[in-house]
Amino acid sequence: MAANDQPDSDRHGNRRRPGELEAEIITALVGAGRALTPAEVRERLDWSPPLSYSTVVTTLTRLFDKDAVTRQRDGRAYRYAAVTDAPALVAGRMGRLLRAEADHASVLRRFVSALDEQDEQLLRRLLLEAGD
The missing domain is CATH 1.10.1220 (Arc Repressor Mutant)
Incomplete structure (x- = not known):
């Protein structure tokens, strides 16, 4: 497996700093100005290779548990909105x-x-x- 295929690697194949993905997701939510689904969040992130959907969902769930985002049901998925920056x-x-x-x-x-x-x-x- 190549360095940039690691789930804990950043967009350049280097190890992500703690909280880096959370911060980028919050920034994407704030920039959107509206609640986003995990798929929409994933589309706004500039990672190569793209992050998996499950990585984005897991990170959004952790942010929800930290009261950094709110979520509301939208069909089978949730829509998330930033509470903070x-x-x-x-x-x-x-x-x-x-x-x-x-x-x-x-x-x-x-x-x-x-x-x-x-x-x-x-x-x-x-x-x-x-x-x-």
Whole structure:
């Protein structure tokens, strides 16, 4: 099996980053401006080879379980609509990961130390703005 045939590979045959497919699906739903079936979502994704229908359905179901999308029955399938956008989805994932650890200070310290200078400055600015 070729690298790009792996179910956990991205559109270029590289391993997908965690949450990448979820973010792209949310972006497709937001961009559509209406509820989409899994087949319609699949058509809007730019993956080569195309993702399987079951991969899209599984990812949409996970997003539904995370309250990131809503769904309504449409014949035998569901139509899905975004509740949030991709940045909010990532922020929620970060929050869940942090809450899963007892020592928040150590986790945040390591997170900040891993940031590049630009992101660290951005974080500092956002924290100052949030304090206002």
